Amino acid sequence: MSKYLVSAIQNIGHRVIEGIWRLGVGTRFFLLVLLKSGTSLRRFNLVIRELYFTGVLSLIIIVVSGLFVGMVLGLQGYETLQKYGSESAVGTLVALSLVRELGPVVAALLFASRAGSAITAEIGLMKATEQLAAMGLMAVDPVARVVAPRFWSGVISMPLLAAIFSVMGVFGGYLVTVVFIGVDQGTYWSQMQSAVDFHFDILNGFIKSCFFGVAITAIAVFEGYDAPPTAEGVSRATTRTVVTSSLVILGLDFILTAFMFRGVS
Amino acid sequence: MxxxxxxxxxxxxxxxxxxxxxxxxxxxxxxNINSSTQSYVLTGHFENIGGLKVRAPVKSAGVVVGRVTNIQFNTQTYDAVVTMAMDSSFSFPKDTFASILTSGLLGEQYIGLSAGGDEVMLKDGDNIMKTNSAMVLEELIGRFLFNKASE
Amino acid sequence: MSSENLIEINDLNFSYSTRAILKGIHMTMPRGKVIAIMGGSGSGKTTLLRLISGEVKPSSGHVKFSGNIVHELSRDQLFKLRRKMGMLFQFGALFTDLSVFDNVAFQMREHTNLTESMIRDLVLMKLNAVGLRGAHHLMPNELSGGMARRVALARSIALDPMLIMYDEPFTGLDPISLSVIGNLIRRLTDTLGMTSIIVSHDVQKSLEIVDYVYFIADGVIAAEGTPADVLASTAPFVHQFIHGEEDGPVPFHYPAHSYRQDLDLGEVGV
CATH class of the missing domain: 1.20.5 (Single alpha-helices involved in coiled-coils or other helix-helix interfaces)
Known part of the structure; x- marks a missing residue:
């Protein structure tokens, strides 16, 4: 029994040390990617190519989810606000929840599972099939040529996708409350406009999504590059990307929110 | 492709x-207002700001003409200094009256400006001289009781 | 000065932590020759290639590539040196997101300032050399194993290197593709005047096309010579390897306790 306990404690210790070690390796890799970003900024075509895969191909899921999240928000918000006779505030509710929280966070979660996992799998497979090694032997640095463009494409597309998500959500809320339920459309927009502030809501939401973009793609490229070059290794790395980045998004969201809205309202 | x-x-x-x-x-x-560079700053001293918060609107005749950007406590005069960013397309006379009002019964508090008749307009960095503090329920009740007692 | 020898390997030692992989290797590889390095699995052949390309550093000794000691070069110098080397991986390692054309053009676009039209001509020439000019628009997943390896070969000769290293070029090919690849290696070496190093298990095919053979076993050179020498050799290891005998200097059994003991039969009374 005590032997079992000891091994369990050892296991925990091992995992913690392993985690800290990986964090160190990952951070070093992240800095390396930043250091070698010159090529992808000089040859922006490389980034544009990856933007297609991370951005354009994520559009459908972002647009559809944004629309539905907005519709549900409108419906639920209306049901609740109606009890207090303030259904006119439904526009405010939809817009504020989307712009401040749901837009950046849900879009980031979707982005992690759609684009982040794809990045990890692609880089992992390139490693497993010796493509990265071949590139190195052709005197082309794989971090500069393969990793950095993918990283930057993610950093660029994440805020754009979050904005598209929010707009679709506002539109979805409009569809449900104004078109279906019959809230006055002037009220919907004006209430929203008087409550949503550019600096505190929209800019902060935008900054959040930028942070999420960096975090997700940094995790995705690291997991891919670090994956054991086997089928099992790549599949595990892909799972880890989704799990780790989801947790990081939620944790980061709390920290950023605490910083941004501290002392204000 | x-x-x-x-x-x-x-x-x-x-x-x-x-x-x-x-x-x-x-x-x-x-x-429009907050982010546009086209704004000028006014300050006002209030004895009591009640529940006024940063970002609260500044309204005149019900129209939003600016926003509260900063609230500080002045240790010399022991009152609150409220800084407002005003849309530069609206200018107000020197003797404009600023009061802290509440929108509706439970709504948020805002600063209401009622224009005076002075020829000279308020400029960037000016101080609004005439202010009226927020209504505080306890003071209202206290004053009411005091009045009753003195009758 | 070694104008004749492209590569000189001098007393090369390499070990992973405490496990010695290579022990005191001496080799010389003249220009314009095809050299085979043979040995059992795990005998350190691939490690030798990685030492030549500078991916790993030796524990002692050195590899000299056209006068430069590889492991003493800075990173930039090493990358410059690698432009003179080509490497053909076991399964080609083509870039799966690029077409055949773009794969071959890859190095030209990365390392030269050639115009697109010149690149186009060069790529088609390289593809023509491996007989796949007509396949330039295909994607790597549309190619057979043999074709993929020929494309990889075209890619590795893209910048006319001085040296090409082949890591198991014959593995998993049908006899026709195998002949095609073998003859291509020989022909390209002769026409382009480069040096080829083949690491292979495939004794028959390798001996047909190479000029010189090194056998590596347990980290040392067990035997060397021209194909004719090797075929005539009576050294037990070479004999076992060439004829693929099950038991010999390379034992069939992994070192173990006595069979009796492992089966727990005890030592007494049979």
Whole structure:
């Protein structure tokens, strides 16, 4: 029994040390990617190519989810606000929840599972099939040529996708409350406009999504590059990307929110 | 995939994304007063600001003409100094009256400006001389009881 | 000065932590020759290639590539040196997101300032050399194993290197593709005047096309010579390897306790 306990404690210790070690390796890799970003900024075509895969191909899921999240928000918000006779505030509710929280966070979660996992799998497979090694032997640095463009494409597309998500959500809320339920459309927009502030809501939401973009793609490229070059290794790395980045998004969201809205309202 | 088609799609994506950002800023958020460089600053001393918060609107005749950007406590005069960013398309006379009001019974508090008749207009950095503090329920009740007692 | 020898390997030692992989290797590889390095699995052949390309550093000794000691070069110098080397991986390692054309053009676009039209001509020439000019628009997943390896070969000769290293070029090919690849290696070496190093298990095919053979076993050179020498050799290891005998200097059994003991039969009374 005590032997079992000891091994369990050892296991925990091992995992913690392993985690800290990986964090160190990952951070070093992240800095390396930043250091070698010159090529992808000089040859922006490389980034544009990856933007297609991370951005354009994520559009459908972002647009559809944004629309539905907005519709549900409108419906639920209306049901609740109606009890207090303030259904006119439904526009405010939809817009504020989307712009401040749901837009950046849900879009980031979707982005992690759609684009982040794809990045990890692609880089992992390139490693497993010796493509990265071949590139190195052709005197082309794989971090500069393969990793950095993918990283930057993610950093660029994440805020754009979050904005598209929010707009679709506002539109979805409009569809449900104004078109279906019959809230006055002037009220919907004006209430929203008087409550949503550019600096505190929209800019902060935008900054959040930028942070999420960096975090997700940094995790995705690291997991891919670090994956054991086997089928099992790549599949595990892909799972880890989704799990780790989801947790990081939620944790980061709390920290950023605490910083941004501290002392204000 | 052909390079050109790919570029086209990425271009569309970026335009849609930036368009969404613009729409959020202009249509959803009221990107006008706070962020525009076209604003001037006024300050006002209030004995009591009640529940006034930073970002609260400054209204005149019900129209939003500025926003509260800062609230500080003055240790010399022991009152609150409220800084407001005013839309520069509106200017007010020197003897404008600023009071802290409440929208509705339970609504948020805002600063209401009622214009005076002075020829000279308030400039950037000026101080509003005439202010009226927020209503505080306890003071109201206290004053009411005091009045009753003195009758 | 070694104008004749492209590569000189001098008393090369390499070990992973405490496990010695290579022990005191001496080799010389003249220009314009095809050299085979043979040995059992795990005998350190691939490690030797990685030492030549500078991916790993030796524990002691050195590899000299056209006068430069590889492991003493800075990173930039090493990358410059690698442009003179080509490497053909076991399964080609083509870039799966690029077409055949773009794969071959890859190095030209990365390392030269050639115009697109010149690149196009060069790529088609390289593809023509491996007989796949007509396949330039295909994607790597549309190619057979043999074709993929020929494309990889075209890619590795893209910048006319001085040296090409082949890591198991014959593995998993049908006899026709195998002949095609073998003859291509020989022909390209002769026409381009480069040096080829083949690491292979495939004794028959290798001996047909190479000029010189090194056998590596347990980290040392067990035997060397021209194909004719090797075929005539009576050294037990070479004999076992060439004829693929099950038991010999390379034992069939992994070192173990006595069979009796492992089966727990005890030592007494049979």
């Amino acid at each position: 052909q390079r050109t088609t790919l570029d086209l799609w990425v271009g569309i994506f970026v335009i849609v994304g930036i368009g969404a950002l613009m729409m959020l800023s202009l249509k959803v958020g009221n990107l």
